[in-house]
Amino acid sequence: MTNAAMRRAQLETLVEAQGGYRATPPLLLSADPYFDLAGEEFGRRLLLTTDQSGAEYCLRPDFTLPIVADYIAAGTREAAAFSYLGPIFRQRETGPAEFDQAGIELLAQPDGDIALDQVLTFARAALSLYGVAPSVHLGGVGLFEALLQQADMPDAWRSRIRHRFGHTEAMDRLLTRLEAAPDLPRSEQPSRDDLVEDVTARMVSAGLSLSEGRTPAEIADRFLEQQALDAAHVPAATLKLLRAYLAIKGDALSALRQLETLGEQHRLFLGAPLRTIRRHLEGLGEARVTFDASFSPRLDYYTGIVFEMRGQGAPCSPPAANMTAFWSAWVQQRLSPPPAAPFGSIALKRSGRDEPDPRRPLQGPP
């Protein structure tokens, strides 16, 4: 057996050993759910095709969505585990569009911490098959949310800041805008009724439906909210805190100490999410772990702890293994009542062949 074939067989064994139900979703999937879930940004990576009726299909771009969609459709709320290994297809700027993805999905597990540890262990075992000493990159979505909840600012700004978490440039633009917020004298607010009337008149004259999309009341309310926001400044001290927080990055232990210090200085209760991160750190043993306070996949259904493991660029060029683990809030949003425990998922992606893989870290599954 060649080295490549041998490793592939070992990966197969590792995936089987996870004990989950082995899932094999079709290669050709309806494209709509991917667009619905992840929007156009992920959509541009899909390899699309159209049938005679005009319905759009894509070559399987990941396993998570079909597996979880089937699980939801089955209607059980019981703990379940799935594993998978097979080709996925995504357009990239360089490199082949077809590559293998291996992973596990741990759904409705009774203990989220244990599930995350299993995911981390699986990821490290997979990388070690390729002789890679992984560097682990951790981020804390839950930690940031805890900080945001406690930081002193007008409530309306919290969701706007949260929404930009993980998009460094957009976050920077927003903070810069807030820092520069001019102290404008407040002009007199028009009454809500007048605004609604005005917006309604404009919509009617442009032939817009008053109910299909944004409604006059929604527009008027956001207009007033914007005016209130312009007046309601985020305190300079809070902006400084956010900047300081987002800049923390480096060796995990020292990063966590900096976060603790920052929390103490600002009288924030960050103990619980920090302890959770520490617990998982211990499980990672000797791996090189960095923590980046600003790191998060872009979409807001990632919660809790997120991580990415990358193979070091060794000369024998093991395929860069990207792994992301995340708690999928979107699954919970679609289940009613929501499961008691979070969902965990991990995907190990590697290039289709054993060759250097120059690609940047993936944005993670949709």
Place this chain on the structure above:
Amino acid sequence: MSLTLAVPSKGRLEELTRAWFAERGLTITRPGGARSYLGAIEGLPDVTVRFYPASEIARELIRGNIDLGVTGRDLIHETSETGPASVDFARDLQFGHADVVVAVPDAWIDVTHMHDLADVASDFRSRHGRWLRIATKYITITRQHFARAGIAEYRIVESLGATEAAPASGVADIVVDITSTGSTLAANGLRVLEDGVMLKSEANLIVSRTADWSAPRKRALDDLLSRLGD
């Protein structure tokens, strides 16, 4: 070693392109008239002129099947994400100016900038049970620009004509469209965002980077470009 120059095959773009070359002493001939797709430049036997639709010129330049051609900058950006990197924009032809812009209903008095749109898009689905919809024929440009603006929560509705009517007909909420004066958008109750210009486009003489540039062909190209001035 002959060079292939592609020229838009009809309408004002063809007229203006031929006029632009004529001003620089190069007469483009089209012996078979409007039904012919093959032409020449008088006195330059090494250059073959082909008449193509403007969007095909963009595609073939990116692929390297033609050496140089006249088309809109917007079409290079739209045809492929790698389009701009596959060509050189050699001469701005000073016509066909138009901007690819983001426009929202004028009634959206609370939305003046892209960051407002980011706010609206982020909770659009929880309010309306669907994504914010954008009508456009500029799918690639829209995706790139919105990604840079940090907006991920939207769906594109492909629109191949009369995009400005999409909000009123209920097909989409906002549009990304090309406009030279903005008057068509305004007439349809749409307003360009203050930072909503995504691309400034114009007719351009464009050289393919992916074509085969052997030394003699490169010399022929340099010769042609030097005749066209700076």
